[in-house]
Amino acid sequence: MARMTTINRDLIEQWIQELNISAHICPDCEGIHFSDWEAKDAVLESRCFVESDRCSLLTEISIRPSAVLPLQGAVHFMNYDYSYVKVMISLSDHDVPRLLLTHAVPKTGLTEELFQAWMTQLLDEVEGVYKQLTEMEVLLIEEEGSPSEFDDQLH
Numbered sequence: 001m002a003r004m005t006t007i008n009r010d011l012i013e014q015w016i017q018e019l020n021i022s023a024h025i026c027p028d029c030e031g032i033h034f035s036d037w038e039a040k041d042a043v044l045e046s047r048c049f050v051e052s053d054r055c056s057l058l059t060e061i062s063i064r065p066s067a068v069l070p071l072q073g074a075v076h077f078m079n080y081d082y083s084y085v086k087v088m089i090s091l092s093d094h095d096v097p098r099l100l101l102t103h104a105v106p107k108t109g110l111t112e113e114l115f116q117a118w119m120t121q122l123l124d125e126v127e128g129v130y131k132q133l134t135e136m137e138v139l140l141i142e143e144e145g146s147p148s149e150f151d152d153q154l155h
Contacts, residue, residue, distance in 0.1 A: 007107045009050040015112050016048065019119060023048075031058075037123075040130065042139035044098060048119075055115070056104035059126055062096045063089075067138035071099065078132065082125040084118075096140060099133065101126050 005011070009025070013032050016023050022035040026047065037046035037059060046059040063071060071089060078087040088100045105118050133139055 007050070007055075007110055012048060012050045012055055012115070015115050016119065018112075019116055021119075021123075034059075037126075041141045042133075043130075044096075046126075050107075053108070054104040054106050055110070057102060057119075057122055057126075059101040060090075061099045061101070061130065061133065062140040063099050063133070063138050064140045065097055067136070067140075068097050070136070071138055074132075074136070075099075078129055082129055084122050085125045085129065087129060099129075101129055 009030070009032065013023065013025065016032060016034075023032050024035060025031075026033050029047070029049075031047035031049050034046040034048070037043055042062045044060040044062055047057070049056050049058070068089060068091065075087050075089060085101050085103050088102070090098045090100050103122055105115070
């Protein structure tokens with residue numbers, strides 16, 4: 001009888017590293033943060049969570065407030081064009097508008113091969129959405145030297 005592998009954060013982190021994705025464990029949220037993605041303009045956070053029944057990816061991208069309305073119409077097409085990732089706009093009175101890119105895969109039956117195929121496809125689609133946002137010029141990019149009033153609200 002084959003021994004079941006326990007899918008936990010350490011194993012998922014190992015599988016991510018085997019994909020040559022730069023990642024680290026966040027002490028605040030316990031998520032596996034993708035360093036290269038978080039270094040991109042307007043990306044607030046990009047992380048993988050290992051939950052009791054699933055692994056999920058969440059990437060948050062800040063958008064210009066004036067871009068919310070045009071993006072509302074574009075989100076429908078993004079969800080159609082990029083079927084692996086769910087694209088949503090998040091608005092709050094006390095935070096910068098952001099686009100959320102998310103998806104989850106069940107842990108039941110998950111293997112390294114399936115996870116890596118899922119992660120590769122998912123990150124390709126996140127890259128496609130990011131490229132589209134860049135071309136639409138809707139990213140909220142902080143100017144050098146200007147303090148952000150929203151930095152302390154992450155996590």
